[in-house]
Amino acid sequence: MTALSEYERLEAIGLWRPEPGAQRREVIVSLGDASVVISDSKSSSALAHWSLPAMIRRNPGTRPALFAPSDEPGEELEIEDETMIAAIEKVHVIIETHRPHPGRLRGVLIGAVVLAFGAVGILWVPGAMVNHAASITPQAKRIEIGRKLLTELATMTGPPCRSGPGDRALSQLSARLPAHATIVVLPEALAGARLLPGKLAVVGRNTIDGPDTPEVVAGYLIAAEASGSDDTPLKRMLEALGPAASLRLMTTGNLPDSGIVDYAKRLLREPPERADSDTLLRAFKAAGVSSTPYAYALDPTGESVLSLIEADPFKGAPAPRPVLADAQWVALQDICTAS
Structure with missing residues (x-):
């Protein structure tokens, strides 16, 4: 040859x-x-x-x-x-x-049977397919999917807020909360925080504009992470898109563009389900962040989040180290207004 x-x-x-x-x-x-x-x-x-x-x-x-x-x-x-x-x-x-292909007909018949069983498998075990697709996707592909989602979100919310001091403050926040390699502030339409594949997190402007302490934005990020339990953002995305998207990701390495657009809309429309108080309190303790500021951001009266206030792991005592220094917090609050 x-x-x-x-x-x-x-x-x-x-x-x-x-x-x-x-x-x-x-x-x-x-x-x-x-x-x-x-x-x-x-x-x-x-x-x-x-x-x-x-x-x-x-x-x-x-x-x-x-x-x-x-x-x-x-x-x-x-x-x-x-x-x-x-x-x-x-x-x-x-x-x-x-190359010679002996037994071609037999191969076709066997292939048909395999496809039939595969179709049954797709119908009966979609959860297993989602789990497998999420587990074998490399980090580089997760980052790529997260970036595509961010691009779609930005078309609906406006481009991410940027400024030199604000970007440095976000980097410091990422270092303080290492579950999130990159944190982005979106200017409109998003309330709270969402996690995207590839250790990418987006927060709404409301998490930094109104509060007087960075523990609020940190709280939204901690709560978003806790809401997924052991599920990764990619697995949650695949569960939302269905087994066909998981199959396409495994066979081609890509997700359908329409699915990415639909999931971006869903992220804006549906905040993550909040974890129970015990799970949240454990997450705040592990992160070294007080839960009280986040609780009052959810409910200024404190009535519906009383457990997060009364059982705050750092109630009456400072957290091990601050989320951000004062100057960094001011810079982050100005990130959407800086020219």
Whole structure:
């Protein structure tokens, strides 16, 4: 078998690992006749030759692509170059079409039975599919989904509030509440806080404009985290979108754009269900934040949130360390008004 003429002398940069656990190194990947040559990027000396027909793709539908010389554990090659990925995939298609297929009818029948059982599985075990999709999605993809959700939210609320001092205050708040790598303030339409995949959190302007203490915005974030129990924001999103979205995420690595838009609307429309008082109090204690300011933000009379006030883990005593310094809190409160 000879590689397609349009890909003759095709080369790309890749990352090669000679064995599991070994340090990856930058290499030059060359597509040749029936093989892929892996060479050192500095000396150009050949490090490995892989048979094209025997190569396998470890992560179909995901970028960067991960290839291996066989299905045995060992070498691994990571490629980001789209042209090289397409070339390898196209050569594999050509190999497959020219390969004899004994028992094709039997394969079709078996495939039909498998699809039938798969359809039953989708109908009967959607929860298992959601759980599996949420558990295998890498952090980079979670961040990508969270960013897409944020973009859709911004079309409905206005762009996120930004200012130099305010952004630094948000970074400090993220460090103080490490469950949230990035915190964004939206100017309109959002009340409270919402969690997005990828450790991204959005808070409404109401959490910083009216209160006189940063414990309020911290409280909304802590409560949003506690409301999900052990569920991740991605799992909650997949549960809302249904098993078809989970199947698409597992097979293509993406979610439908319409589903992202619909879920963004739902986030604005429906605040997260508040956890019970005991769960909230444990969460506030673990975060080292007083629950009383948050309780009065929910109900200025305190009547419906009396347990959060009376059982405040830091009632009558300061929290271990402040949520934000005074100057940082002032900067955060001005983040939506700074020119």
